[in-house]
Amino acid sequence: xxxxxxxxxxxxxxxxxxxxxxxxxxxxxxxxxxxxxxxxxxxxxxxxxxxxxxxxxxxxxxxxxxxxxxxxxxxxxxxxxxxxxxxxxxxxxxxxxxxxxxxxxxxxxxxxxxxxxxxxxxxxxxxxxxxxxxxxxxxxxxxxxxxxxxxxxxxxxxx
Amino acid sequence: xxxxxxxxxxxxxxxxxxxxxxxxxxxxxxxxxxxxxxxxxxxxxxxxxxxxxxxxxxxxxxxxxxxxxxxxxxxxxxxxxxxxxxxxxxxxxxxxxxxxxxxxxxxxxxxxxxxxxxxxxxxxxxxxxxxxxxxxxxxxxxxxxxxxxxxxxxxxxxxxxxxxxxxxxxxxxxxxxxxxxxxxxxxxxxxxxxxxxxxxxxxxxxxxxxxxxxxxxxxxxxxxxxxxxxxxxxxxxxxxxxxxxxxxxxxxxxxxxxxxxxxxxxxxxxxxxxxxxxxxx
Numbered sequence: 001x002x003x004x005x006x007x008x009x010x011x012x013x014x015x016x017x018x019x020x021x022x023x024x025x026x027x028x029x030x031x032x033x034x035x036x037x038x039x040x041x042x043x044x045x046x047x048x049x050x051x052x053x054x055x056x057x058x059x060x061x062x063x064x065x066x067x068x069x070x071x072x073x074x075x076x077x078x079x080x081x082x083x084x085x086x087x088x089x090x091x092x093x094x095x096x097x098x099x100x101x102x103x104x105x106x107x108x109x110x111x112x113x114x115x116x117x118x119x120x121x122x123x124x125x126x127x128x129x130x131x132x133x134x135x136x137x138x139x140x141x142x143x144x145x146x147x148x149x150x151x152x153x154x155x156x157x158x159x
Numbered sequence: 160x161x162x163x164x165x166x167x168x169x170x171x172x173x174x175x176x177x178x179x180x181x182x183x184x185x186x187x188x189x190x191x192x193x194x195x196x197x198x199x200x201x202x203x204x205x206x207x208x209x210x211x212x213x214x215x216x217x218x219x220x221x222x223x224x225x226x227x228x229x230x231x232x233x234x235x236x237x238x239x240x241x242x243x244x245x246x247x248x249x250x251x252x253x254x255x256x257x258x259x260x261x262x263x264x265x266x267x268x269x270x271x272x273x274x275x276x277x278x279x280x281x282x283x284x285x286x287x288x289x290x291x292x293x294x295x296x297x298x299x300x301x302x303x304x305x306x307x308x309x310x311x312x313x314x315x316x317x318x319x320x321x322x323x324x325x326x327x328x329x330x331x332x333x334x335x336x337x338x339x340x341x342x343x344x345x346x347x348x349x350x351x352x353x354x355x356x357x358x359x360x361x362x363x364x365x366x367x368x369x370x371x372x373x374x375x376x377x378x379x380x381x382x383x384x385x386x387x388x389x390x391x392x393x394x395x396x397x398x399x400x401x402x403x404x405x406x407x408x409x410x411x412x413x414x415x416x417x418x419x420x421x422x423x424x425x426x427x428x429x430x431x432x433x434x435x436x437x438x439x440x
Contacts, residue, residue: 053357061352064387065345065394072398080407 018091024067090143204248
């Protein structure tokens, strides 16, 4: 192995580190901006069904883990000189867009955990939220596909 | 109820002081044999004992008799922060270093027993810890426990011991013959955090009998966000262990410790810096 930037090594680890960080970052923005600063989201709606609460709890716990694990994976890629920043960013967008879409469609609507904002007409908020999520997701897919490693390249996963 | 508490206060103070003195005696005995001990671990252990006492014998414990949110702050101290600090104090390693050789051998034989493997398995420990909380706060158990001083003491001891076992099963500081796979530990950690957060939100709408709405809501917030703070340290500890263990050989890690007795495997194995300049894998 050479010392040059390993854009073809650890492709999956680069992707996963990004995806996990994206999920964590989206969850952090959700908590910090929409719950704490704007107070748009509610801690709990009295009408929330149990399954919504479980989904929210699992995602909340997982997003903590995802953020920390992603940063350790990032540090690991750096010390192995195998960080591929574009692919990592693709992962971030994939994770963040995916989480926001899940939050906007499944948690807000299907499981009716809480609404984006408690206003009479919530539809424009829902559409804006989910279209942004979709755009982030698609940008992530584009970056990840572009940085795909072609078959035959040796990879060293799972240290 | 208050007059009943004084004997329990005294008991906690006595046990806390004993735990502190035993630990210091172990550190000093180890030092006499020429084995140093990081001050940070001693500080962690002392901090853990202090958290226990703050939750059980201090003014917080007294306010907790009437205020559910103060009770919940005490629960965080006793069931989460104290266990974390106590585990980081690595008391088993202190004992193995401080005890005379034959006693240390006996201790490591006890540690290798299959019953302990079951108790310190992450799944068992998580069920004992978070499952116990669900039983305590989700059933009328809470009312019964608070009605009797002995019941209250049993609940406190359970919260502390289960919290310790849970943290011990996840964070590899002390040696153990059986440390679960890191992926299993991560999964259990996430599931336990989720169950803790879900219970907090449940308490938000459905606090135990006799707790006012405002007090119940405040307690749920304390449990949810306070729990997050301790949990993130647990996540960092688990990830840090992975990071150190998987270090490529060309990367040196700060290996200030790890000279544990050879009888038992150390959960945390800092890689020695060797062969600099060569890229592995």
